[in-house]
Amino acid sequence: MGENSEWVTPGEVLGKASKFKAGRGAYVSPDKLTVYASLTGSRRILSPPPNSPDQRPTVEVTGHKAHGAIPEPGSVVIARVTKVMERMASADILCLGTKSVREKFSGIIRLQDVRATEIDKVDMLSSFRPGDIVRAHVLSLGDARAYYLSTAKNELGVISAQSAASGETMVPISWTEMQCPRTGQIEQRKVAKVGG
Template sequence: MTEIVTPGERLALSAEYDAGTGTCVKDTFICATLVGIKRVLPAGQAEAEQRPRVEVVRSGVEPVVPRAGDTVTARVVRINPRLAAVDILCVGPKPVQQRYSGVIRVQDVRATEIDKVKIEASFRPGDVVRAEVLSLGDARSYHLTTAQNQLGVVYARSAAGVPMVPLSWQEMQCPTTKAVENRKVAKLDA
């Protein structure tokens, strides 16, 4: 039977057991220091391990949550003249388990010539972008930025439904129709 324990919970008497990982000794008790599964290991063969050892092993995987400064991968879901609304898909290389929303405001698209930025010339719904988390923003979404060379659109489909190829930092081309579309393109690592 697996027993899930929480921090501070008494696991055993310190006179009868050794404290293992995820535990501490408080007064005469071994207590849990994290949430996880209580495990008792039998006494070892060496002289130092004369008693069984109690430890707490984390259960499951810690949730992936975006934090300020993290690089995220997101899909553009809608745009308007002031911002692009996105759904965050990954934090770094780790996929998120639940839905996180974000916005890229017009002033956060690029670092220069901010007054000339047009959202519809930078992103389109369905584009996949690499962005950095600026802040938590409001209760509904994270504030993101693409104002660095390595940030911006990393994947886009043309009107013909074909993955587009970057031409420059502000243009992508459909390899089938040769149509050129404006985007804020991420500089890919060489």
């Protein structure tokens, strides 16, 4: 680690945007006032090139290889739903693409990001249940150190769920339903399309 490095975690303030440019592992808040860390690692300040018109130093966060993959906007993740509320569901991100993540990343699926059509008819409690495994798309680094996730594409949504009645892994039977193979009971879900 460099001499002026300091350990930071996602969402931590790195400095004012008027004083620093955001480098790797950093991003500027929507109001363009603050630079935040987007990953866990050491904070470094890089001097601007002498001929650069922008003389603000760059602040960056360099993660360690051991930390593995970091979710970024645009990436597809596999997450486990931990809590479902009326307007959103919380989830723990388990995998980024096919790689498991080594750190704990949280995600939030908001009501408006559950599906692409009939958004006004979405019911969170019939889309997800705690324990469901979902495939989702990372929209952005949201607030409170959680990523905003979307399941608003056909191939995104619940890929594995256990029956409330029997604990068996259910089988998807439509876009919105999964069935328990043992009891035949049907439960509502926002189901991910399997295959092509």
